[in-house]
Amino acid sequence: MELIERYLQTIGRALPEKQRADILSELRSSLYDALEERSDGTSDEETAAAIIKEMGPPQKVAASYYPAGQYLIGPSLYPLFQTILQIVGTVVIVVQLVLIGLSVVSSTAISVFDEVGGIVSSLIGALGWIVVTFWILQRLEVQPDPEEAFDPRKLPALEKGFDPVSRTEQIISIVASVAGLAFLSRFAVEGGFTWIDGTGFFENPVIAQYFPWLVASTLIGVALDIVLLWRGRWEVSTRVATILSNGFSLGVLYFLIQGHNAYLNAAGMPGMFEDLSAAIDGLVLRQPMAGMVVFRAGLSIAALVIIVETAAQVYRLVWPRVGGGIAPKLGVMSVQR
């Protein structure tokens, strides 16, 4: 009966090769037995179609012969898979950031799109390798080690409340940092700053001197922003990390500003904010020294902003918006904060 044979052929394609002939023989005899039993005057083909329909779609029939179910990555391996994904994802991002930093420092031009695209494709590539590895493990029916009995006393401490990170803030910060890195890489390639249209040329030996530190502090900032985005909330550890990172940036800025001061004093230029407007005019007229003055002003403002932000972080560390924190309990008052 052609219909039955076609059915069996389709099922057969989805069966493991070793058992295929055996399983199909059995199913064949069963289907013909059913056909014989139900012959009641209607055409054989209609009866056969009904029997086949009852048995179900070929894929489903074939699937029932896989005792462990058909999984790409089965339930027993999945938790391990998730853990590995997180670890490898983190490593890939960190490595990519380091590589970006190195290429910026070594005066290779970077394109923002290429770098971001590079990170994304590395992540996807890593995902692919991990999935293939676990698919193989699943096929080989490798079982992960049975969980040791878990100790309730080792569970993480209660989180008192939830201090969310402003995702917009972090994203803006990351975008700004990446733009800053691109800007810095142009500096590295061209040995100085130019306007976008390529005219003018401002050397800045101070920035050239501290260039690697500037790149490092920007990258540390980006890494922190990514971590904050991922965690989604402020914790003592991330606040401390931010404070330390800011401290590092402030250190770099301090040396940059001092360097500018020394340079400008040696060139007989005026103090910090005197004649700033004159300096800006000078910048417009493409006078090199004006660039240094404006840079110094800009760096000083950046330093001030970071100082204020760090002060806010310290404040929040000691008196957080919700629970926790490291302030000693002063009774009702501190809880209200």
Add this chain to the structure above:
Amino acid sequence: MRRMIANDAQHESYDKIAQELRRGVLILAALSQLKEPKYGYALISQLSENGLGIDQGTLYPLLRRLESQGLLESKWNVEEARPRRYYVITPTGAAVLQALIKEWHDLATVMNTLLKP
């Protein structure tokens, strides 16, 4: 029983749950009927006559699994009209069957108590 269920969606989820319930007894039912060698289709007919409907798509993989666990053994019989695979319970299977029967009766007692109105 089905008339108690209101609409189609409830129908479907009832069907699934009822199926789960029956799936649990299939192994016991199959083992209990294989003290003498039988082939798949005959077993299906026999169970069906006794009120336990089971379709071919479910039974055959089940029999194969039980065989791989050593509870059944099978042999092809080519003397009849068409070749058929006959299954019969093994000594191991018989021991397991006895244990399962006791388990079944214990469960029934527990359930009857729980389900008292």
